[in-house]
Structure formats: C-alpha cells, structure tokens
Amino acid sequence: MKFRYLALLLCFVHFSVYAEKADSFYETQRKRLNSSNIFEIRDAIDQLTFVNSNRGIRDILSALEGTPNFPTSENNAPAVKFYAAKALAKKGEKIAVPVLIKTFQKESTTLVEHNPPKVRKISDGVFDRTSTSSPYFYEDGEISMVLACGEMLRTLGSLPITEASESTIKQALSHPNFYIRSSAADAMYETNSKQWLSTLSEGLGKEQVPYAKISILAAIVGLERLPNQNMKSVTEMLSDQNPEVRKKASEALRRLDLRLSAPYLEKAIQVENHPMVLSQMKEDYAYLISFRTP
Template identity: 60%
Template sequence: MKRLVKLIFISILGMIVSPGLVLNADEGAPVPRERLAFFVEQQKRIASADPNEIRDAIDRLTYVKSNLGTRDLIAALRGAPNFPSSTQNSPVVKFYAAKALGRKGEAVAIEPLLIEYKKQSEALVERENKPRKLKDGVYGSESLSSPYFFGEDDISMVLACGEMLRSLGTLPLTENSEKEIKQALIHKNFYIRSSAADAIYLAGKKETISNLPELLSHEKDPYAKISILSALAGLERLPNQNFKAVVETLKDTDPEIRKKASEALVRMDLTLAAPHLEHAITIENDQRVLLQMREDYKQIQSFRVP
C-alpha cells in the first residue's frame, strides 16, 4: 500500500513539474535542470583542495539570486573538521564563506557561524612578537593579529572571525548570537572587539549600545576605539560629543583609523558631516582611504536630496 501511495505521489509530481525542472528544496519552487547543474558544480568545487577554486565557488553562490547554495556556503565555512591541516580550513575560505552567508541573509546560517566563531576565536589573543615588516603583509601595526593585509595569503583567522561576527550582526539576532557579540566586545584581541562593535551597529538595535560608552572609555587600542565610537555614533545619529570625536579622528596619523572615521560619518546620516569630510579629502594622501572618503562624501551629499 505504501509503495502504491509513493508511486501515485511521484506520478502527480511528474505532472506538476515538467521533465526539465526539479524542485528547489530551499525555495519550494521548480529549478531548471541546467540551473541545478550550476549548484552541483559549485558544490564539487567547494569540496576541492584548491582555496582559489573554493573562493570562486563561494563568489558565484553569493551573487546568484537563489538560496539553494546556502548550505554549501555553510559547508565551506565549516571546512574539513577531521583534517585540520586541509586547505579547506584556511582562513581565506572561512573569511569569504562568512561574508557570503551574511549577504545571503538566511537564518539557517546563524548557528553554524556561532559554532565556527567560538571554535576559532578561543586561540586569538594578543601576543608579544617581533614586529612584522612591510613584506609580511602588515602596515602600521606590530600585531600579528593586525587587520591590515595586502593579499589573500595575508588573511588570518582573526580576520575570518571578525567577518563571522559582522555576518551575525546582519542576520536576525537570537539570544545566543547577541550574547556572543556582546561577549566579543571584551575579547583579548583588539580586532575581535572592533568587529563586535561593527556587528552591534549592523544589528541596528539601539538598546544594545547601553554599555558601549563605558567600553569606549576603557578601550586603549585606537582601531577598536574608533569602531566602538562608530557603532555608538551610528546608532545615536546625533550631533553630540560622539560626533565631534569622530570628526576629530579624521586627523589621526593612522590611515586605517581615518578610513573608519569616514565610514562612521556615513553611518550617522548627518549632512553637517559633509564639510568635515570635504576638508579631510583635500589633505588625504593614502589612496585607499581617499577613495573611501570620496564615496562616503557622495553618500552624505545625497542625504540632502528630498
């Protein structure tokens, strides 16, 4: 009897879905077979040992409209747990997989992101090490956990964990994810604290900023400090003392700090930030920061349009 029911169901399904289509389990809608072949191909590439292949597959799954590849992105984030030395576990793969999951916006990614973040972030602490030189991929900092890098080979696990936190901030907050983000605000690593502040802003809940002023007053690292200030000012959106502090940070000697300050001004949605950013642009000599400031300035100017 059960076999008969199964055969009837398959027959009905065959009448509903044409021979050239298969059901998309994520969306409950038919997917052309050639479209499905695309996802199968990316799945195979994610299982490869070549980080470049995996990265390209992640990019393709990120920008395709269907969410069918979300679980494949989660697989890329997890890597190969039973083979720690596998290239599938490289920080660059986890970095881009986390970023992709944040952009896809699927709540199913929350728990895997939390698990992977907890697993990888425990070992991330500030250590006393000899200064790295420019050729090592770090500029302006002596920390091996620096957020500054020149190429994908320089992407460290701390950068990947930071991206996991930011992605958690873009996804719907759960009790566990909110708790983890808040806990990350007091992490030993300055970049994790910075990323947690970004996640607080991205979550968009004003009630989560209650302890940010106290954290800001105790923060010693300039990069983490501007990130906390940026989150606080961005959620408040007021021409108050925090706004003045962000404007003052535009004068910092560190280009990465100036870049974060520029981003903070955009978050505030205040047109009175335009003259300050305009002046900063006239004296900026770092090309990456200059490009960021120009983009931010255009966005601030657009606030004036009704």
C-alpha cells in the same frame, strides 16, 4: 485540446532540462568547494552566493566549518571562512546563526591581542604594511583567522538576532584581540538596535586601542545619529596617524548621515595621502552631500 497538451508537454520538458542544469550547477560548485585551491573555493562560494536561490546555503555553511579531520587542509584556511561568512551575510538566512556561533567560538579562543607582524618587501607591492590583522589593507593570501572571526561577528549582527548570537556578540566586545572587539562593535551597529548603546558606551570607556575605539564610536554615532560629543570625537580621529583609523572615522561620519559632518570630511580630504583612505573619504563625502529622499 491538442495545442494545450503540447504546451504542457513543452513546459514539462523545459522544467526538466532546467532542473537538470540546476542539479549539475550545484554539484559542480560542491566539488569545487573541496578543491585545494583557495581561489577556486572562493569562486565557488561566490557562485552559490549570487545565484537566485538558497539551495547552496548548506554548502556554504560546510565551507565555513571546514574539515576538522584534516586540520592542515586548505579547506580550513582563514580565507575560506572569511568569504563564507561574507556570503552568509548576503544570503541573510537565520539558519546560518548556530554554525557561525559555533565556528567563531572554536576559532576565536586561540586569538591573542597582537598578531606577529609579517615583514614585507617593496617587491610584494605592500610596502609599509606590517600587520596581518589589517582590517582593510589585505590580500587574499594574507587573510588571518582574526579577519575571518571578525567577519563572522559582523555577519551575526546582520542576521536576525537570537539570544545566543546576542550573547556571543556582547562577549566579543571584551575579547583580548582588538580587532575582535572592533568587529563586535560593527556587529552591534549592524543590528540597527539602540539597545546596544549602553554596552557600547561602557566598552568605549575601557578601550585603549585607537582602531577598536573608533569602531566603537562608529557604532555609537551610527545608532544615535546625533550631532553630539561622540560625533566631535569622530571628527578628531580623521587626523589620526593610523590610516585605518582615519578610514574608519570616515565611514563613521557616513553612518551618522548628517550633512553638517561633510565639511570635516572635506577638510580631511585636502590633506589625505593614503590612496585607499582618500578613496573612501571621497565616497563618503559624496554620499553625505548627495540628495536622497527620506
């Protein structure tokens, strides 16, 4: 009896210590989210994302919303919203949907078709990159609100779909900014629902910007997974002049997940000269030829 009592006491003490440490952890991350240092805020978001608990999800949602009373605060920086949206996708909780919609609608209304290009120098380590809305080739300090809004859309697509999120994603496919349209297509693919095929096909017929076009095609072939004309169109875009388009085309073939598309990637790899695109193509090619159980 005494042994059982002692064991229960030890369990209670252990639980109390654990609870106290947990409380301290979340309080620390909450304070770091109010920092003026974007990198510290990002690390706090990461800590709350990968801990084996959803206790910090409301703190991540608060980071996504920012501090409206202090518009110039670093807490409202696009990078904070970008990483918060990514974190919410990993958490996968439906509770995030209303806040994502509200924040996206608030921030996306001021976005135009093209962002002013930023002049870069070789010393920046980003020679020959001119677009601040680059969907792949960016640094932490150059994450724009366009990128953040795009990430919010993709997260909406990965979470359980509601009537409101479905409407938001559909409307975004006709947004003035090409990257938002592209992200809407990504979100439709993330839902893994073929109900979007007719909407995507309609959007494809209207799209003129190559990057948004390949994004829509990538969503279509990823949902169809058929060796048809859409697949052929994707393979043709592996030779586009824009490296971002080529990278997206490579990912589209991976989504297609048909081994017969591997030779097209193999041929593209032989002439690719952009390091990041080449790395993506090699990764996608290895995936397509790998042995996987159904």
